Amino acid sequence: MTRPVDTAAVATTIQSYEFGPQDFRGILRDALEKGASMRFATAGSSMTPFIKDGDVITVAPPPPEPKPGQIAAAVSPANGLVIVHRIVRVGEDEVLLKGDNLNKPDGWVGGADLLGIVAGVERGGEPWRLGITRHARLVAALSRAGLLRPLLRLAVWFMKR
Amino acid sequence: MKPTLDKVYKPSDDVVAREIEGEIILVPLVSGMGDLEDELFTLNATGMAVWKLLDGKRSLKAVAALLAKQYKAKPAVVEKDVAELAAELLERKMLVEVKGRK
Numbered sequence: 001m002t003r004p005v006d007t008a009a010v011a012t013t014i015q016s017y018e019f020g021p022q023d024f025r026g027i028l029r030d031a032l033e034k035g036a037s038m039r040f041a042t043a044g045s046s047m048t049p050f051i052k053d054g055d056v057i058t059v060a061p062p063p064p065e066p067k068p069g070q071i072a073a074a075v076s077p078a079n080g081l082v083i084v085h086r087i088v089r090v091g092e093d094e095v096l097l098k099g100d101n102l103n104k105p106d107g108w109v110g111g112a113d114l115l116g117i118v119a120g121v122e123r124g125g126e127p128w129r130l131g132i133t134r135h136a137r138l139v140a141a142l143s144r145a146g147l148l149r150p151l152l153r154l155a156v157w158f159m160k161r
Numbered sequence: 162m163k164p165t166l167d168k169v170y171k172p173s174d175d176v177v178a179r180e181i182e183g184e185i186i187l188v189p190l191v192s193g194m195g196d197l198e199d200e201l202f203t204l205n206a207t208g209m210a211v212w213k214l215l216d217g218k219r220s221l222k223a224v225a226a227l228l229a230k231q232y233k234a235k236p237a238v239v240e241k242d243v244a245e246l247a248a249e250l251l252e253r254k255m256l257v258e259v260k261g262r263k
Contacts, residue, residue, distance in 0.1 A: 006207075007239045007242045008207060009211045010207070010246070011250065012202065012203050013200050013201075014200070014202065015201075017197070019186075023179055027179050027195075030177045030179070034177070036195055037195070038194070038196075039199075040198060
């Protein structure tokens, strides 16, 4: 005699999901390896003011030749988490990443750990281009030289006066 | 789209699936874009079992037979449940038919 069992197979729509760091990295990697882009909200202040906490970014698969100034999504050499930081130097097969708002670079990242490149930033539902497509190389040069943070602080000081 | 029990299906390339803490999260890639700020999908335990068996080799009927045995349930009931899930996944383009396999 068969036992009555609920065998209903159900797909449920969910409006949001809080991914853990490893699962987020896996989802992002899987999508980008399929050639797709991924859109998601950022967290943190390491790229302020060009990418702020809560901005929504679109990450596309990495181009064959990444360029200084582009912002990459990558696996952090320090802790394996996904970081979204700027390319400040390009090596033969690797790129040097640095958060605009950080003092030190993250280190060199290459191969499969370079997940993708930021193709768009939305802030408050509107496209945001400053430091992303506009002046990105200049921002990278200033960041590499250690001048970006002092200049940004100076700019904030002037704006508050 | 209505699935056919004799046909073979597999997960579409236009979906990213991740098993997290006993459930499967499905992220559709619509027009080459996955959007974590938009709707995602999750499958219940039976749905997850079906998803894992949809490997592009087994027909829906074979999937249902395996589950019916596993759950000690009536094959006809499981076939209906499997077909309903397949229909929903096909509708959302998360499942594709594997042509030439029966």
